[in-house]
Amino acid sequence: MRHRRQWPxxxxxxxxxxxxxxxxxxxxxxxxxxxxxxxxxxNDSGDEVSGLVRIVFGVFLILLAKGLMERRRIAWVAAVAxxxxxxxxxxxxxxxxxGVVLPVAELLSIAVLLAFHxxxxx
Numbered sequence: 001m002r003h004r005r006q007w008p009x010x011x012x013x014x015x016x017x018x019x020x021x022x023x024x025x026x027x028x029x030x031x032x033x034x035x036x037x038x039x040x041x042x043n044d045s046g047d048e049v050s051g052l053v054r055i056v057f058g059v060f061l062i063l064l065a066k067g068l069m070e071r072r073r074i075a076w077v078a079a080v081a082x083x084x085x086x087x088x089x090x091x092x093x094x095x096x097x098x099g100v101v102l103p104v105a106e107l108l109s110i111a112v113l114l115a116f117h118x119x120x121x122x
Contacts, residue, residue: 010116015068018079021109022061025086029054057086068120076113076120083110 032051060082067075087106094103 009071009119011068011071011119014112014116015065017109017112018068019062019065021105022058022063022065025054025058025061027058029056029058057082071120071122073120073122076117080110080113083113 029051032054033048061079064075064079064082068079083106087103087110090103090106094100
């Protein structure tokens with residue numbers, strides 16, 4: 001009898017990408033706090049607050065990744081809400097000229113979460 005290779009569930013991939021996004025947010029927040037002289041920023045006021053907010057968002061995303069891995073519906077709702085908030089902030093910054101990569105990534109993550117909403121039912 002031949003065994004077919006089992007691919008991870010969609011919820012596992014979504015959880016991994018959410019955790020990775022959280023790790024990136026924490027890294028960017030720490031970088032904003034530790035090395036502000038080396039980062040290209042137009043506005044120097046509020047760097048500490050911006051860095052701390054990124055760290056909090058990142059830690060929250062990492063915690064949500066565990067709930068998404070377990071296919072928890074409340075984690076899915078929180079991930080959609082958090083991604084929408086991050087997308088709004090990223091779009092605002094994109095209109096100020098800071099780049100479009102983060103808003104596109106956030107909107108893509110919202111689309112993936114919404115596409116697989118039936119997988120999160122526990």
